[in-house]
Amino acid sequence: MNIGEVAEKSGLPAKTIRYYEDIGLIRPLRHDNGYRAFRPSDLHKLAFLGRARSLGFSIEDCRVLMALYEDETRESAQVKALAQEHLTQIDAKIAGLRAMRETLADLVDACHGDSRPDCPILKDLASVVK
Amino acid sequence: MNIGEVAEKSGLPAKTIRYYEDIGLIRPLRHDNGYRAFRPSDLHKLAFLGRARSLGFSIEDCRVLMALYEDETRESAQVKALAQEHLTQIDAKIAGLRAMRETLADLVDACHGDSRPDCPILKDLASVVK
DNA sequence: CTTGAGCTTCCAGTGACTGGAATCCCCATG
DNA sequence: CATGGGGATTCCAGTCACTGGAAGCTCAAG
Numbered sequence: 001m002n003i004g005e006v007a008e009k010s011g012l013p014a015k016t017i018r019y020y021e022d023i024g025l026i027r028p029l030r031h032d033n034g035y036r037a038f039r040p041s042d043l044h045k046l047a048f049l050g051r052a053r054s055l056g057f058s059i060e061d062c063r064v065l066m067a068l069y070e071d072e073t074r075e076s077a078q079v080k081a082l083a084q085e086h087l088t089q090i091d092a093k094i095a096g097l098r099a100m101r102e103t104l105a106d107l108v109d110a111c112h113g114d115s116r117p118d119c120p121i122l123k124d125l126a127s128v129v130k
Numbered sequence: 131m132n133i134g135e136v137a138e139k140s141g142l143p144a145k146t147i148r149y150y151e152d153i154g155l156i157r158p159l160r161h162d163n164g165y166r167a168f169r170p171s172d173l174h175k176l177a178f179l180g181r182a183r184s185l186g187f188s189i190e191d192c193r194v195l196m197a198l199y200e201d202e203t204r205e206s207a208q209v210k211a212l213a214q215e216h217l218t219q220i221d222a223k224i225a226g227l228r229a230m231r232e233t234l235a236d237l238v239d240a241c242h243g244d245s246r247p248d249c250p251i252l253k254d255l256a257s258v259v260k
Numbered sequence: 261c262t263t264g265a266g267c268t269t270c271c272a273g274t275g276a277c278t279g280g281a282a283t284c285c286c287c288a289t290g
Numbered sequence: 291c292a293t294g295g296g297g298a299t300t301c302c303a304g305t306c307a308c309t310g311g312a313a314g315c316t317c318a319a320g
Contacts, residue, residue: 002266002267003266003267004265004266004267013308013309014266014267015308015309015310016307016308016309018268018269019307019308019309023307033267033268033315033316033317034267034268034269034315034316035266035267035268035316036267036268044256047256047258048255048256048258050258051254051255051256051257051258052255053307054230055230055233055234055255056227056230056234058306058307059306059307065252065255068249068252069252069255069256071247072247073247074247074249075244075245075246075247076241076242076243076244076245076246076247076248076249076251077243077244077245079241079243079249079251079252080238080241080242080243080249080251081243083234083237083238083241083251084238086234087231087234087235087238090227090230090231090234091231093227094224094227094228094231097186097220097223097224097227098224100184100185100186100220101217101220101221101224103185104185104186104213104216104217104220105217107213108210108213108214108217111206111209111210111213112206112210113206113207113209113210113211114205114206114207115205115206115207116205116206117201117202117203117204117205117206118206119198119204119206119209119210121206121209121210121213122195122198122199122209124181125178125181125182125185125195125199126174126177126178126181126199127181128177128178128180128181132297132298133297133298133299134296134297134298143277143278144297144298145277145278145279146276146277146278148299148300149276149277149278153276163284163285163286163298163299164284164285164298164299164300165285165297165298165299166298166299183276188275188276189275189276190275261320262319262320263318263319263320264317264318264319265316265317265318265319266315266316266317266318267314267315267316267317268313268314268315268316269312269313269314269315270311270312270313271310271311271312272309272310272311272312273308273309273310273311274306274307274308274309274310275305275306276305277304277305278303278304278305279302279303279304279305280301280302280303280304281300281301281302281303282299282300282301283298283299283300284297284298284299284300285296285297285298285299286295286296286297286298287294287295287296288293288294288295289292289293289294290291290292290293
């Protein structure tokens with residue numbers, strides 16, 4: 001398979017696939033003309049990577065997950081620990097965003113949003129003084 | 131004021147303050163020795179920026195917000211519209227993270243996490259096939 | 261033979277900093 | 291007066307995960 005076909009089947013842009021090769025996540029073969037020659041196993045890996053990335057795992061996490069996936073002697077506890085930690089970080093991120101959201105929503109509600117210059121949003125931003 | 135004092139009072143790292151000058155968000159004066167000379171108004175701006183950034187506004191948004199803040203003839207509707215759009219994007223981000231979180235939490239729950247290799251998390255990652 | 265799509269590499273840019281190196285300035289102590 | 295330390299300066303490089311674009315090669319169709 002050429003990169004275009006693999007891109008379509010994996011849902012990843014060709015640019016991203018080349019990048020993944022650059023950083024050593026995949027190692028496709030090459031045709032005589034220099035084109036990348038993807039095996040089904042490469043496509044499989046790319047799909048794995050795409051799924052992991054869509055769950056928010058970092059590239060380095062993906063590297064570890066792929067290694068675990070290919071390691072028949074892995075212990076599921078290793079995978080679970082990685083996922084658990086990632087989950088914790090997602091929760092932290094959500095909490096941070098929710099706090100932001102709360103404050104911002106209050107400010108937006110308080111702003112009448114008309115043609116006058118008076119604005120509680122700007123007032124809040126300027127209010128953090130020492 | 132020197133940069134150290136401003137950093138402490140604004141809560142921003144000196145590195146960040148220099149960066150904000152680089153990109154034109156502030157324009158402190160200079161002492162004869164080359165040190166930056168911050169006026170109270172510079173500190174005020176930095177506090178404004180810090181607050182806006184902590185609410186998740188991008189640097190470009192901050193630029194606009196500062197301009198609006200300094201424009202006596204602004205209309206609060208402009209500010210509100212900017213904040214409203216930002217709020218919408220935060221909501222979208224939260225929604226995305228929550229979806230991730232759901233899937234991931236289910237997978238973590240399903241994984242027994244012991245010394246055996248069998249693992250629903252890896253199974254899920256590998257399951258996205260054509 | 262030409263055209264156009266698809267492939268190649270390489271370089272640069274994104275956002276918002278952050279780390280580090282090399283150098284300079286100021287003040288206080290011996 | 292030398293020195294030492296803390297704080298300031300600039301500049302370059304790195305982060306993360308791509309993404310855009312330029313220049314050039316390959317292939318299949320007409």
